[in-house]
Amino acid sequence: MPQFVPPFELRDNEEQVEAWYNNPARQENRRLAEENLRLKKLLRENGISWDRRLTLDLNDPTGSRGAWADSKAARRSSRSGRSDQRLPSLPVEIILYILEYSLTSSQPIIDPLSKLNPHVLLPEEKKMSKAQIAINFLATCRAYHDEGERFLWRNNTFVFTDCLALQNFRNLGLEHRKQITHITMRITARYYDEDFEREHRAPYPTSNPTRNPLRLRVIPRVYDNTLARRGFRSYTWLQVVDFLTVLRPPFDPDHDTTQPRPRLLPALESLRIDLVNFPSDFLTAPSPVEMHALTGHDLSMSLKELQLTGIPECQWGSDMASHLVRMVRDDGLFLKSDSTYVSSNRVRKQSDGDWEPRAVRAWKVLAEEYLQSKKKTNGSSLPMGGGHHGHHSHHGTVKIPAVPAEEGQPETTWQNRRTLWKRVPVSRDSEERVWAEFDRTTGTIILSEEYENPDMDTYDPEELVCHHCQMMHSPYDDDY
Incomplete structure (x- = not known):
């Protein structure tokens, strides 16, 4: 029987600084700055100043502004002259049916508004076409964009494998976020080590004790000769805390300050949490202070149903379940089951299991x-x-x-x-x-x-x- 070395629970510094650098707002600012530089370079190469006040005479009808207006009028008259060649129009109801069908996926959408991480996806999810929905419909016109967004966020289900992907939902308007009533969090345990050749194994994350130990996927880190925490580390219970923290009310500058700020998903009624590679009696103790502040105060009694899979069958897993169940209202439903997924060299789905249902505080x-x-x-x-x-x-x-x-x-x-x-x-x-x-x-x-x-x-x-x-x-x- 191999000796299992328990990891030290810690947020990884390299992932934190990468997340800060890849923040959506910061990425958008960099993209706009690069686009401005390219446009200025293009104007400069053609001998045109980027300042329109130096190139256009607003009082000159023969200038470029007048020519642009004339060409626009010519295009308009050209289109009106061949109106008989237009495509046949459809009733608005038929267009909405087509739009709803095109923007509704038969499978859950994984990490919307974010880049996918292939290490936490099933093989069939990697092969799945990115064009699950006809997202280009939203770029057709303003009317299709406004109507299509409502179908997109109301008719689909979503799976989040990274708390940063869930955090990107803060950029979504409240009118769309309040339509979502159920989400799934697939939280995969992450392990780190500076020793590239050392292999780590842990008990198989299931209630069946006869399974062979699981070989863990360890993310290598370069050795740093400092007093920072090194060795075998994990990001597990703190990752659960980070996921739940995102559900707190985001800041909205247009919100009425006389009213409480709504949570990230105000209409959330059902939540499923799939814990991946959380072995029993292997992880260090979770912090009860942060979990209690989230589940016992900020998110307390906010759900009608909580589904939890992969919780370790040990003291720490039992304590974590007791914290999470506080998010369920009285007479709500709490469902617990074995691990749905397990990850080693790839993510695999376990055979279908049974729930252990409980009525909460009935x-x-x-x-x-x-x-x-x-x-x-x-x-x-x-x-x-x-x-x-x-x-x-x-x-x-x-x-x-x-x-x-x-x-x-x-x-x-x-x-x-x-x-x-x-x-x-x-x-x-x-x-x-x-x-x-x-x-x-x-x-x-x-x-x-x-x-x-x-x-x-x-x-x-x-x-x-x-x-x-x-x-x-x-x-x-x-x-x-």
Whole structure:
């Protein structure tokens, strides 16, 4: 059995300075500056000054300005003379149908507005044509551009493999960003080392312990004889933090300062996070301060559903899951599964797996009902906390409504047991969903054998009162 050397968690300096240099605004400024130099050179070679005040006499009708106007009028009259050769016009409705079809992709669009990184793509994604959509439609005219942009951002799904690609969405107008309700984050762990010949292996990132160790793809770095951190490093948990940080409200100079700034994706309801190459008991401990500030405060209770794959089956993975689930509202859905992807010399997709669904904080409805009944009975009530072991709750100051019940849900067969219905995917990579009934006390799905046992039709609200702290919370799991 090989000895696994754990890496040190750190943001890579070289990638940070490269990201600063390739900032979209800075790239655009460089492009415009180079274009101005080329145009000035072209004018200079033809003996024309780049300052129009030195070349044009605005009062001279025979000058170049008048000739340009005459030529434009001639072109206009020429077009009017052959109007019978114009293409047949189409109704506006037909044009919009064509535009919507041309700008809707059958596959998710990966890292829109950004350059693709081939090291995080599947082989079929590399072969996929970049022309997934007829993007040139947007350059036809202003009307097609305005209408097509709405179809582009509303009708497609998006996968982000780099937090900088998600950050580029800040350049997109709010009217388009607020149409996006679901995104996928594919976060691939990055490893670095100055020793080019050293090989690193880690436990296979799956719950199957019989798999051979995984050979990690290590990004080489030139040895620097300084006191900077060297050796085997990783960018994993901090990468998750950076992805979530981008979802915070971006700055908008035109925003009304009397109103709170909206998040990057204000209408985001569902989020899927695929963690790639996050092995169990291999990575160093994540920083709880940054994650708590993001998931427990800035992005707290903002989602209806969170899908998480590839979370390590270890203490650090469990802690990270407990942080991420705080982004889900009460009565929301949390889905967890094995790794979807694994990366060594290339990215490979694992066989389809099953979800472990949980209803998030479904017990709170029962606790509030019990508190009200106790208050009416004896005028006193018990405090309601967020979890065991001193975990505090931030949800008492602001009342965020729970996820509403889905339409068309079946009728329950239980008389006393308190449940709720949710639509869950049949498998990890399937779009098909089926109804599932959850126990509000535990947050888990009711199994088929439980329906056959009438003794399971019980509900005791006293179970919500902790005998240690005398506070009301879920007695089964701190995170749900």
